[in-house]
Amino acid sequence: MQIIEHAEPSTVDTQATSAEAAPAAEAAPRARRSPSPALLAHLQHTFGARFSRSAAVLLQHGTDESAYAPVPPDAVVFVASTEEVALVVKACAAERVPVIAFGAGSSIEGHLLAVQGGICIDFTQMNALLAVRAEDMTATVQAGVTRNQLNAALVGSGLFFSVDPGADATVGGMIATGASGTNTVRYGTMRDNVLNLTVVTATGEVLKTASEARKSSAGYNLTQLFCGSEGTLGLITEATVKLHPHPEVTAAAVVSFPTVRAAVDCVIQSIQSGVSLARAEMLDALTIRAINAHNSLALAELPTLFLEFSGGQAQVDEQAALVRQIADECGGGAFQWATRQEERSRLWTPRHHAYFASLQLKPGSRCFTTDACVPISVLSDCIQETLADIDEHAILAPVFGHVGDGNFHCLVLVDPNNADEVNAGEAFSHRLVRRALRYGGTSTGEHGVGLHKIGYLLEEHGETAVALMRTIKRAFDPLDILNPGKVVTLD
Amino acid sequence: MQIIEHAEPSTVDTQATSAEAAPAAEAAPRARRSPSPALLAHLQHTFGARFSRSAAVLLQHGTDESAYAPVPPDAVVFVASTEEVALVVKACAAERVPVIAFGAGSSIEGHLLAVQGGICIDFTQMNALLAVRAEDMTATVQAGVTRNQLNAALVGSGLFFSVDPGADATVGGMIATGASGTNTVRYGTMRDNVLNLTVVTATGEVLKTASEARKSSAGYNLTQLFCGSEGTLGLITEATVKLHPHPEVTAAAVVSFPTVRAAVDCVIQSIQSGVSLARAEMLDALTIRAINAHNSLALAELPTLFLEFSGGQAQVDEQAALVRQIADECGGGAFQWATRQEERSRLWTPRHHAYFASLQLKPGSRCFTTDACVPISVLSDCIQETLADIDEHAILAPVFGHVGDGNFHCLVLVDPNNADEVNAGEAFSHRLVRRALRYGGTSTGEHGVGLHKIGYLLEEHGETAVALMRTIKRAFDPLDILNPGKVVTLD
Numbered sequence: 009m010q011i012i013e014h015a016e017p018s019t020v021d022t023q024a025t026s027a028e029a030a031p032a033a034e035a036a037p038r039a040r041r042s043p044s045p046a047l048l049a050h051l052q053h054t055f056g057a058r059f060s061r062s063a064a065v066l067l068q069h070g071t072d073e074s075a076y077a078p079v080p081p082d083a084v085v086f087v088a089s090t091e092e093v094a095l096v097v098k099a100c101a102a103e104r105v106p107v108i109a110f111g112a113g114s115s116i117e118g119h120l121l122a123v124q125g126g127i128c129i130d131f132t133q134m135n136a137l138l139a140v141r142a143e144d145m146t147a148t149v150q151a152g153v154t155r156n157q158l159n160a161a162l163v164g165s166g167l168f169f170s171v172d173p174g175a176d177a178t179v180g181g182m183i184a185t186g187a188s189g190t191n192t193v194r195y196g197t198m199r200d201n202v203l204n205l206t207v208v209t210a211t212g213e214v215l216k217t218a219s220e221a222r223k224s225s226a227g228y229n230l231t232q233l234f235c236g237s238e239g240t241l242g243l244i245t246e247a248t249v250k251l252h253p254h255p256e257v258t259a260a261a262v263v264s265f266p267t268v269r270a271a272v273d274c275v276i277q278s279i280q281s282g283v284s285l286a287r288a289e290m291l292d293a294l295t296i297r298a299i300n301a302h303n304s305l306a307l308a309e310l311p312t313l314f315l316e317f318s319g320g321q322a323q324v325d326e327q328a329a330l331v332r333q334i335a336d337e338c339g340g341g342a343f344q345w346a347t348r349q350e351e352r353s354r355l356w357t358p359r360h361h362a363y364f365a366s367l368q369l370k371p372g373s374r375c376f377t378t379d380a381c382v383p384i385s386v387l388s389d390c391i392q393e394t395l396a397d398i399d400e401h402a403i404l405a406p407v408f409g410h411v412g413d414g415n416f417h418c419l420v421l422v423d424p425n426n427a428d429e430v431n432a433g434e435a436f437s438h439r440l441v442r443r444a445l446r447y448g449g450t451s452t453g454e455h456g457v458g459l460h461k462i463g464y465l466l467e468e469h470g471e472t473a474v475a476l477m478r479t480i481k482r483a484f485d486p487l488d489i490l491n492p493g494k495v496v497t498l499d
Numbered sequence: 500m501q502i503i504e505h506a507e508p509s510t511v512d513t514q515a516t517s518a519e520a521a522p523a524a525e526a527a528p529r530a531r532r533s534p535s536p537a538l539l540a541h542l543q544h545t546f547g548a549r550f551s552r553s554a555a556v557l558l559q560h561g562t563d564e565s566a567y568a569p570v571p572p573d574a575v576v577f578v579a580s581t582e583e584v585a586l587v588v589k590a591c592a593a594e595r596v597p598v599i600a601f602g603a604g605s606s607i608e609g610h611l612l613a614v615q616g617g618i619c620i621d622f623t624q625m626n627a628l629l630a631v632r633a634e635d636m637t638a639t640v641q642a643g644v645t646r647n648q649l650n651a652a653l654v655g656s657g658l659f660f661s662v663d664p665g666a667d668a669t670v671g672g673m674i675a676t677g678a679s680g681t682n683t684v685r686y687g688t689m690r691d692n693v694l695n696l697t698v699v700t701a702t703g704e705v706l707k708t709a710s711e712a713r714k715s716s717a718g719y720n721l722t723q724l725f726c727g728s729e730g731t732l733g734l735i736t737e738a739t740v741k742l743h744p745h746p747e748v749t750a751a752a753v754v755s756f757p758t759v760r761a762a763v764d765c766v767i768q769s770i771q772s773g774v775s776l777a778r779a780e781m782l783d784a785l786t787i788r789a790i791n792a793h794n795s796l797a798l799a800e801l802p803t804l805f806l807e808f809s810g811g812q813a814q815v816d817e818q819a820a821l822v823r824q825i826a827d828e829c830g831g832g833a834f835q836w837a838t839r840q841e842e843r844s845r846l847w848t849p850r851h852h853a854y855f856a857s858l859q860l861k862p863g864s865r866c867f868t869t870d871a872c873v874p875i876s877v878l879s880d881c882i883q884e885t886l887a888d889i890d891e892h893a894i895l896a897p898v899f900g901h902v903g904d905g906n907f908h909c910l911v912l913v914d915p916n917n918a919d920e921v922n923a924g925e926a927f928s929h930r931l932v933r934r935a936l937r938y939g940g941t942s943t944g945e946h947g948v949g950l951h952k953i954g955y956l957l958e959e960h961g962e963t964a965v966a967l968m969r970t971i972k973r974a975f976d977p978l979d980i981l982n983p984g985k986v987v988t989l990d
Contacts, residue, residue, distance in 0.1 A: 143767055143876035166771065186716035197714050199723075215963035221872040222904050224941035225677035225727050227956050227986060231725035232690075234718050253773040274636055280657065282744040282810065284775075320821070321775065321811035330811070373647045381712040385634035393500055413713050450715035457718055465718050466504065472706035476975070477719045482715050483974040484967070495718055 028096075040483055042126035043082050044298040045104045050099055052129065058086040058133070072115045073175070075424075076459065079121040081108060081128035088301050088393050089286050090206055090214055090245040097243065097489075100127055100213030104487050109239040111181030112154060114173075116377055119185065119238050119459025123493045129243065137161045138246065146203060146220065148248045151180025158249075165444035167251040174363065175455065180244045185456035186236030190359075193279075193412030194286045194318075195252055199235050199452065206246035207234055209425055210485040220248060234478070238456055239491040241484040255318035258286065258353040259328055262344045264310040268292065268387040268395070271311045274331070275411040276336040276384055281334065283327045287316035288412045289359055290396065295366060295406035299358040304364030308341065309356070313411070314359045359408075366406040366419045373404075373421040376433050380444035381415040381453025390447050391416060394440055403436050415453035442467075457495045465496065523555045531616035532609065533572050534596045541578055541590055542618065548579040549624070560619040562609045564666070565816030566865050566915075568951065572599060574615035577621045581697055581705055581736040581961025584620060588980075589703030591618055595978050598732040602669030603645060606676060607868055608727050608949025614984045620734065622671055628652045637694060637711065639739045649740075658742040661686035665854065671735045676947035677727030681850075684770075684903030685777045685809075688742055688945065690726050697737035698725055702939040708709065711739060724971070729947055730982035732975040735764035743817070746809035749777065749782065750819055751843040754826050755801040759783065759886070760879035762802045765822070765829040766902040767875055772825065774818045779903045782849055783886065786857060786897035790849040798969040799832065804902070805850045807843075813952065850899075857897040857910045864895075864912040865922050871935035872944025881938045882907055885931055894927050906944035933958075948986045 010266045043051075052059045061083045070080030082105075087093050100107045106126025113120065122128065131152035138148040142162075144166055149158060156176045158169045173189040181187075182207065188197035195201065204218040207230075214335040217230035234242055234467055265271040268290070275288045291299070293309045300307055315331065317324045332343060358365070367375060382390045391407060398405050398418070409416025420436060422429040441464050451457075451464040466474050476495045484490075488498050536540075543550045551557075552574045561571030573596075578584050591598045597617025604611065613619065622643035629639040633656055640649060647667045649660045664680040672678075674696065679688035687691065695709040698721075708721035725733055756762040759781070766779045771809055781870060782790070784800045791798055806822065808815045837846040849856070858866060873881045882898060889896050889909070900907025911927060913920040932955050933940045942948075942955040957965050968987045972979075978988050 036582075049736045111749070141874065141876055142771070144874045145771065146874070161663040186720075188714060192714065199714075199720070209963065209967070213963045215961060215967065219936070219941045219959065220874045220939040221906075221935075221944065222875065223679060223683065223872060223906065223944050225870075225943045225945050225947040226941045226952065226959055227727075227965070228689070228732070228971055229677075229720075229723045229727055230964060230967060232720045233971075236718075241719070253771050255773055280633070280636065280744050282746055284810075303667055319775075320814065320817040322817040323811065326524065326811040326813040379716075381714060383632065383635045383637070383711045384713065385632055415712075415714065444712075448711040450710045450712045450717045452716045453712065453714050454716050461717065468707060468710065468717055472704045473699065473721060474707065474718070475720060476700070476706065479974045480719055480724075480971070483970045 011230045029052060040305070041105050042125050043100070043127060044103055047099055047103055047105065048083055048250040051083060051096065054095065055085045060084045067098050068113070069110050069120070069130065070122050070386055072118060074116045074118045074122050074458070074460065075376050076118045076121055079123055081122035082125050084128045084130050086130045086133045090208060093129060093208045093243050093245050094212040094214055096127060096129055097208050097210065101211060101489055104489055106492050107243070107487050108491050109180065109184065109243050110410055111152060111178030112175045112176060114175035115181065115185060115456065115458060117452070117460040119456060119491070119494060121459060123459065131178060134245065140165060142167060144220070145251045146248050147251055148246060149179050150246055151178060151244050153179050155179065155182070158388045161253065163465055166254055168254055169249060170252050171198045179247050179249060183235050183244055183247055184238050186454065188224065188413070188454040190287045190289055190410060192410055193288050194284060199232060201250045202231060202235055202247055203250060205231055205234055205244050207242040209242050210487065210490050221458040236456065237417050238495050240481060240495045241490060243490070255286070257324045257347065258316060258352060259324050259345060259347045260355045261315045261328070262312060262355055263315070263340045263342070264308045264312040265340050266310065266339060268391050269310045270338045270340065271313050272388040272391070272411055274313065274335045274340060277334045277338070278331045279412060281330060283331055284319070285315060285412060286318040287314065288410070289314040290409050290416070291359065291362060291410045295362055295408050298365040298406055299362060302361055302368050303358050314356060314466060356433040362406070362408055363419065366421070370404055370421040372421040372423065374424040376420040376422070376437055377455070378418040378437050378440050378442055379415070379419065379455040380449060381413065382444050382447040384412070384414040386447045387411065387414045387416070390443060390449070392431030393443055394418065397436060397439060401432060401436060403432060405436070412456065413453065414449065459494060462495065462497065512780055513950045529913065530693055532596055533616050534591070534618060535594055535784040538590055538594055538596060539574055542574060542587065545578045545586065547773050550568060551575045557947050559604070560601050560611070560621065560689040561613050562604065563609060563611050565609045565949070565951065566867055567609045567612055570612040570614055571879040572619035573616050575619045575621050577624050579624050580697060584699045584734055585703040585705055587618060587620055588699050588701065591980055592702060592978060595980055597980050597983050598734070599982050600671065600675065600734050602643060602672030603667060604666045605666035606672065606947065606949060608946050608951040609983070610676065610947060611904060612950060614950065622640055622669060631656060632745060633658060635955060636742045636744070636959055637739050638709045639737060639981050640670050641737055642735050644670050646673070648668065653742065657745055659745055660740060661743050662689045670738050670740060674726050674735055674738055675729050675970070678984040679904070679945040681778045681780055681831070681901060683901055684779050692741045693722060693726055693738055695739040696722055696735050698733040698735055700733050700739065701978065701981050718763045722812060726747065727947065729931055729949065729986050732981060735983070740884060746777070748812045748815045748838065749807060749843060750815050750836060750838045750849060752806045752819070753803060753846055754806070754831045754833070755799045755803040756829060756831050757801065759802045759882050761803050761831065763879040763882070763902055765804060765826045765831060768825045769822045770903060772821055774822055775810070776806060777809040778805065779901070780805040781900050781902045781907070782850065782853060783898040786853055786899050788899055789852060789856040789860050796849060805847060818906070827919050853899055855899070858912065860897065861881065861895055861912040865915040867913070867928055868946070869909040869911065869928050870906070870943045870946040871931055871940060872904065872966060873935050873938040873940030875902070877938045878902065878905045878907070881934060881940070885909065886933055887925060892923060892927060894923060904944065905940065913960070950985060953986065953988065
């Protein structure tokens with residue numbers, strides 16, 4: 009309660025201060041729809057100690073990793089089963105009170121902010137591993153299982169779960185945002201790795217979206233419709249995901265290039281040559297500088313590829329030799345190699361620390377993360393233009409990306425107390441989205457829409473497509489209680 | 500006109516004669532909704548020679564590869580552009596007249612039968628290759644391009660389109676049914692290979708479902724919703740699909756096993772060992788007998804795997820050696836190998852002829868094709884039970900399947916003039932679907948719902964999910980003009 013006072017919905021709007029950042033204005037919340045005392049009492053009675061309205065708990069559940077100010081919900085329930093989720097949704101539907109799913113809280117576009125108030129459903133106690141079917145190479149988990157929890161449980165099975173967005177996100181959260189990450193070039197995005205979902209609908213009914221078969225043509229693809237719907241069409245409570253066999257051999261390499269274009273070309277040509285890269289990350293010179301400072305390293309401050317090869321020994325040797333030759337032709341420098349686990353970890357650690365290392369470039373700064381994704385043929389053009397923009401506007405923004413997918417991130421570092429810097433950062437982010445769309449790409453490759461990208465959907469998809477998305481939202485959630493104000497608005 | 504007389508909708512029902520085959524009864528058509536003379540005149544005026552009501556053309560466009568009797572539309576228009584599709588849909592929507600898309604006519608579940616009459620839109624003249632982006636490994640095509648046309652156009656590019664359902668289907672048709680085929684274990688289904696669609700909605704509006712980026716989290720997944728919707732949610736007019744680099748080396752192998760289980764186990768263990776099989780087809784002993792007779796071969800009449808490996812030479816050698824070892828442990832016989840293109844074609848020809856060879860087992864017979872798909876861990880159990888069922892009921896049905904996906908087909912051969920045989924075949928097909936569902940699988944892995952599988956959706960997905968599919972259909976096509984009576988019915 010108390011915390012709600014200092015976190016009125018209007019605080020969401022702090023970023024929409026520049027004229028250029030107009031799209032964010034669409035995210036302005038409607039009036040709160042507060043639960044009645046009777047509903048709160050009902051939930052408290054049902055969940056006991058698993059119901060909370062403490063200031064700290066509410067604040068935590070209204071906070072994500074975005075630059076948005078927190079917007080806490082009215083209450084939090086820690087659910088233990090699909091049935092409990094259904095119970096909460098039914099109770100909220102009766103009063104048209106919003107329901108917001110919460111996993112690890114690691115989303116970065118304002119997805120979980122309770123902009124219209126409501127009940128937050130925390131899934132972290134729904135973290136049971138329900139089944140591992142090694143022969144099928146699938147696992148069924150409750151939505152609150154995190155990717156590290158899942159992989160820890162798979163030790164010894166010879167299998168692993170591939171989706172790795174950086175944060176130790178929950179499986180449910182990754183499905184809801186359509187997450188991906190560094191393994192995507194080889195193993196696909198979360199969308200490619202989900203087979204079947206258990207979902208609670210806006211009326212509190214429970215369904216499974218598919219069977220446990222690896223493929224199906226039996227009716228509309230509900231699985232993919234819920235995947236990436238950010239809690240606005242239904243609440244994912246369980247999921248069957250694909251697993252992959254651990255490769256026999258993995259080799260990691262780091263190599264720098266004179267230009268971003270040369271680095272990107274090396275990856276494109278490798279993929280076109282049939283090399284099945286396990287990972288292919290490009291870090292720009294500024295990110296390398298940040299990494300050097302953070303890790304006391306002396307990497308050449310040039311555009312650099314972090315690569316990973318995997319498979320049988322002969323396959324890895326063959327593919328690595330081919331990529332070395334391609335890199336050479338692209339003007340790449342000497343390769344640093346590692347094959348043993350510890351060596352690989354050591355070699356790749358700087359990449360995994362890129363985010364935190366970058367933050368240290370400007371201590372005390374806040375960070376906007378961009379998420380443009382374009383066809384790989386225009387990726388170097390798009391990155392070059394972006395670097396020129398960074399230069400021209402004196403923005404501080406390390407750039408790195410998943411080259412094989414055409415997805416790259418700028419970490420825009422701003423002093424949160426300097427309005428000019430904040431505005432300049434938002435304006436840069438806005439220009440970057442426009443640039444990505446101009447290049448035939450998307451405003452968000454893997455972070456999702458949340459609050460921050462709503463204003464771009466029309467520009468990206470056009471009126472007819474957005475109207476159809478609204479039609480879907482209206483059909484699935486006519487009362488607009490499922491994470492209202494995100495992805496598409498019904499006003 | 501004339502032809503419509505002898506092909507009244509009631510003829511669709513010929514298969515629903517057995518008590519066991521009850522689900523087909525749900526497919527019983529509603530009354531025809533015939534176009535007015537004014538609408539026909541309008542279309543004739545607009546399309547000229549590309550408008551037809553000739554008996555032969557109507558019959559052809561009311562006939563697919565299923566065992567259903569033809570149900571011709573009221574007229575056929577041969578469209579040349581997205582705009583023309585939109586024009587037809589708008590004109591039909593004004594009179595609530597059905598619109599049915601037609602590609603290669605190779606669907607096998609009654610998808611294209613005009614059970615409520617209406618206008619058939621033939622896409623075969625929309626067969627332009629709009630763009631090949633080699634660096635992005637994508638192509639954009641009009642929906643009427645067939646997979647062979649696309650691959651012919653890609654010769655010399657180093658790239659190919661992977662989806663191969665057997666028939667030379669159109670890209671639009673394959674997307675609409677969620678097709679797959681023998682390449683799926685390596686390259687995925689049609690769903691996995693589609694990036695962006697141009698779609699005409701039920702109101703004749705045009706939209707693109709996505710951008711040209713390889714991944715996106717920007718809003719609801721319209722692409723996957725239209726994929727597999729069988730023309731019931733919108734008409735796909737253009738598509739951007741993924742291409743793949745031709746592997747450096749491809750090797751094919753044929754090896755027989757004492758039992759179906761041994762053959763299936765060999766594939767499962769290979770995949771679990773990280774072998775990236777390019778194809779893995781299992782043919783049962785009866786199919787081999789049919790092939791031997793058809794091709795004058797002397798293959799051992801045992802469950803047999805047709806395998807394909809591809810990649811770099813070292814990779815292929817390494818993976819083939821591993822699979823040989825696994826096959827040996829599973830009791831497999833000697834491998835026959837081929838690496839040169841002609842030899843591989845020769846070795847694999849029998850597999851590609853399996854369908855026609857099987858028909859020759861019973862000259863003059865009609866063929867029901869089943870499409871069960873189950874988790875691969877229970878695939879051999881499911882096939883064994885199916886073989887026992889075939890045996891017990893004296894059904895004539897060669898069995899073969901895409902082992903890596905858990906998808907297998909029985910070609911049920913019946914004398915169309917023998918009602919007992921037809922009924923026994925339908926009853927067998929019914930038991931097989933039930934068996935697949937019992938094993939956690941799906942009624943259709945790649946053929947789609949059409950008319951034939953409608954009755955199983957409830958059993959497969961449950962009431963809540965089917966109700967949601969109906970909600971989607973109603974939201975997208977409130978007048979029920981898009982291929983009405985297929986996938987879900989709105990009655």
